[in-house]
Amino acid sequence: MSKAITQSVSELIASANEAKEKSEAKFSHFRVGAAIKTEAGDVYSAFNIESSSYGLSMCAERIALWTAITAGESKFKRIAIVSDAKDFCTPCGACRQVLYELAGDIEVYMTNMKGEVKKQKLSSLIPEAFTSKTLLNGRD
DSSP states (O other): OOSOOOHHHHHHHHHHHHHHTTOBOTTTOOOEEEEEEETTSOEEEEEOBOOSSGGGOBOHHHHHHHHHHHTTOOOEEEEEEEESOSSOOOOOHHHHHHHHHHHOSOEEEEEOTTOOEEEEEHHHHSTTOOOHHHHHTTOO
């Protein structure tokens, strides 16, 4: 990605970072924040929430997406993901699947502790994704 990012992307990253600061990661201490931007320009941010039963925990990316959908949104442009990790924090497999199905092939912006930004299309993170078309394939 080019060294310069747009103000819109910078603001989205800032929103994700602000959400990360509220993270409920008392077990793993792996704080994550996400902010998703709609085609209309609205931003919905969220943070990860952990349970002592890890399987009941929820990722920031899915919470942000579901919050936007609950508000009536259906068209998305990009998502920013930030964490306290030294390297870039990519969405987990479950988040990739849900994002691809419900948000489409959006831009994914990830940051690291150095403040560097990495941009990828969601399709590059989940090649050959399972979708509703897969379910219909082969049906008469």
